[in-house]
Amino acid sequence: MNEPNIDKPQLLLVDDDKSLLRLLTIRLEGEGYQVTAVEDGQSALKKLQNDSYDVVLSDLRMPGLDGLSLFEEIMGIRKDIPVILMTAHGTIADAVSATQRGVFGFLPKPVDHDELRTLLQKALSQSQAAQPGDWAKDIITRSPDMLNVLDQAYRIAQREVSVLISGASGTGKELLANAIHKASNRNNKPFVAINCGALPENLLESELFGHAKGAFTGAVSAHPGLFREADGGTLFLDEIGDMPMTLQVKLLRALQERQIRPVGSSKHVDIDVRIISATHKDLHKEMEEGTFREDLYYRLNVVNLKLPSLKARSEDIPLLARSLLQQSAQRHGVNVSQFSDDAMQQLVTSSWPGNVRQLVNVVEQCVALTQTPVIPLHLVEQALSATKQSWPTLTEARDAFEQQYLFKLLKMTDGNVTRAAELAGRNRTDMHKLMKKHELDAADFR
Known part of the structure; x- marks a missing residue:
């Protein structure tokens, strides 16, 4: 031979x-x-x-x-x-x-x-x-669009530049951020992630920058914060578009000066982190509406990577579905080996508004409910139907509450924006921005 x-x-x-x-x-x-x-x-x-x-x-x-x-x-x-x-x-x-x-x-x-x-x-x-190495082994793809993103990701991983990952919810932004970290020279240091839309402003500030002992009620000990936790490594700021304006100012200052000041402290601390951020929002639109700082945008968006939706990379659906099925079956200790041909066809031709996150949910439901080694079509249809009414993300739920709250407030004050702002504990400028965000016109309530 x-x-x-x-x-x-x-x-x-x-x-x-x-x-x-x-x-x-x-x-x-x-x-x-x-x-x-x-x-x-x-x-x-x-x-x-x-x-x-x-x-x-x-x-x-x-x-x-x-x-x-x-x-x-x-x-x-x-x-x-x-x-x-x-x-x-x-x-x-x-x-x-x-x-x-x-x-x-x-x-x-x-x-x-x-x-x-x-x-x-x-x-x-x-x-x-498709053989980028161990750094991207968790990203399963054969899609030319996705492979192009990975090629760009590998090249920029070697450079000390900030990266903004954009794409719809559920497309795998944190997975890509982690892969970039693994391909970088910082891979032997921590990868730390936080969702900027999941915490109230004061708690988010403390989580990011840390706080001194006694800085506020309940601060019984000092907290280093995620910037210091990620020292030498990568800090991933997910849903950066949801970060409050006051914190955007502090983040920009920290990136410019490479220093942070913990809440309640008078001392500055040097930081050495690479920032990767992500958003599903249109930040250009957010800048036009005054809800995202332009100077911070250009600081974060040195390189932009846009993740395609799952529907746009439909050739990956069979690969992902099989991999998720294998993982789920192993995790739950059940004998499930594959999808039937018509079940797989249904997966491939579905619209996937929830992207990979929705596919994960569908596969998990199918594995939990199947009574045979081959998952039939009706279980896939049932799971798809259930996930269409899936539980909203925290950001989606908060936006829905905010819109409902403003609607009731304007109705109660007969469209008087000044009075509505007083009741909400906001100034008129903030109130007008919120109304514009949710497409509410005060004249409609008078």
Whole structure:
């Protein structure tokens, strides 16, 4: 047996037709691939467990372990390896089923060599891009858009610049922030995260900057704060768009001076942290409305990474669903191995307004309710229906309460903004900003 040539792409070829196996091996080696050829799925699995391959090219219809079953097994070994299936008995249904499960490509026999060459080149390009290392091992993707984000993330991780991650709720902003930290030179220091929309202003200030003993009622001991907890590492500020204006000023000063002053203390403390922030809001709109500081925006947004929605990376849904299913089944100690074909098709074609977070919820519900190793369509439909009325995030709940509160206040004061501001404990300027945010007009209440 020839020793693997690490300079050549490693291709595992699987087909029970010996003559075709020899022919394809000769052709592919002529194209510059290092080819390992085997005649059945079980032999392919043994090779995959011991060696590393960039792409797998397999027959669909084989005795024993067929192509789709082999693909399912491969996903349990290495989720990022592209698999291309060939068949002399190809149908549209086969192709649809294969691609919905996450198979990279599908070729009918006799194989057109130009089509095969093009498909292998695309698969190889993905395989190389999808191997960023351990730093991003928790991010499962084959989406070109997502791989492009990861490529940018890896490059900026090496530079000491602030990063703003934007994207809808549930797209995995904290996961990406953590990956950037792992790829950076600060990876041996702490990664500390906080949701800026989850705490009231005074508590958020104390959490970030720390406080001295006796700084306020209940401060029975000094608290270092998250800036010092993340010293030398990365501080992730999630939902930065929800940070109150007064704290935005203090954050900007801390970033400019690389110092913080704990609440109730007269001493400044030097800090050494990298800031990664995230938001689902349109910060340009927030700046126009005066609820987010422009100078802080440009300090935080040296580099912007935008995460695509789950719907925009639908090719990742089968990979994510299988991985989440495996994790959930293992965690709960139940025998659940896969989704039925029609259940997977439902997952792939759904709209996913809640993004990956919603998918996690759907898979968890299916695992909890299934009574068979294969999750049926009706359980997926039931879980999807339930998550459409999912519990709101704290930010969503707070915004809904704020709007309802303002509505009642303006109704009670007959649209008198000055009186409404007094009752709310705010000044007129703040009240007008809040009314604009929730699209409320005082004239409608007079």
